[in-house]
Amino acid sequence: MTDRNAGDLPASPDPWSTAADQALAQVYSRIPEVACQGLCAHDCTDDIGMGPRERQRLRRAGVQMPPREQAKERAAAHGPSPCPALADGRCTAYEARPAICRIYGVTEGLRCPYGCPIASRRPLTMAEGFALVDAAAAAGTARQPMNVKQAENALRAAPGARIRARQLRDQANRRQAAGPQRDQAARRDEPMALPWYEPQSD
Numbered sequence: 705m706t707d708r709n710a711g712d713l714p715a716s717p718d719p720w721s722t723a724a725d726q727a728l729a730q731v732y733s734r735i736p737e738v739a740c741q742g743l744c745a746h747d748c749t750d751d752i753g754m755g756p757r758e759r760q761r762l763r764r765a766g767v768q769m770p771p772r773e774q775a776k777e778r779a780a781a782h783g784p785s786p787c788p789a790l791a792d793g794r795c796t797a798y799e800a801r802p803a804i805c806r807i808y809g810v811t812e813g814l815r816c817p818y819g820c821p822i823a824s825r826r827p828l829t830m831a832e833g834f835a836l837v838d839a840a841a842a843a844g845t846a847r848q849p850m851n852v853k854q855a856e857n858a859l860r861a862a863p864g865a866r867i868r869a870r871q872l873r874d875q876a877n878r879r880q881a882a883g884p885q886r887d888q889a890a891r892r893d894e895p896m897a898l899p900w901y902e903p904q905s906d
């Protein structure tokens with residue numbers, strides 16, 4: 705099935721290709737580690753934005769990620785559902801978690817509300833954090849080894865992808881302003897993930 709909103713990045717590669725995973729590992733290595741206490745499971749929902757490869761990786765880790773359209777319809781009616789990777793308030797797919805989960809808590813404006821310390825001298829700026837989210841989406845399309853610079857170049861050649869970054873940033877700003885206790889109605893009003901981040905067939 706062709707996704708009419710798939711944007712202008714190539715489709716996700718073979719699920720078992722290692723080039724995309726290697727490229728993703730390079731992007732992820734730019735994101736500071738955090739000594740997470742696992743206190744913000746309330747923000748782990750199944751409608752978070754991620755690249756097609758990142759969704760594949762979660763599925764490969766055994767997480768039953770719903771198709772985007774299904775999550776979208778359910779969230780529109782009832783608000784976002786908990787991320788299926790959650791168990792007892794912790795992420796069961798921590799090694800496979802996507803870039804958007806990785807920048808949370810280590811980026812200015814997305815700092816951990818519980819004070820979990822980061823392993824770097826300074827947090828990422830919002831621009832740096834979301835550039836890495838974008839780069840991860842582009843890296844996830846790699847069919848041959850790709851470093852972060854090449855991922856950024858691939859993204860530059862795909863201007864449609866940038867729309868997603870803007871929406872993600874707006875969503876993060878709104879979440880931050882509303883705080884962890886925002887209500888279901890506020891969650892329901894949050895924009896959904898952009899289509900190009902989703903697999904072309906799901």
Ligand code: SF4
Pocket residue numbers: 747748749752787788789790794795796797798801802805
């Ligand atoms: S993948 Fe893990 S860290 Fe990301 S939203 Fe799901 S449970 Fe949370």
Ligand code: SF4
Pocket residue numbers: 738739740741742743744745808809810815816817818819820
């Ligand atoms: S914001 Fe990040 S570091 Fe803090 S509890 Fe949540 S996931 Fe852990």
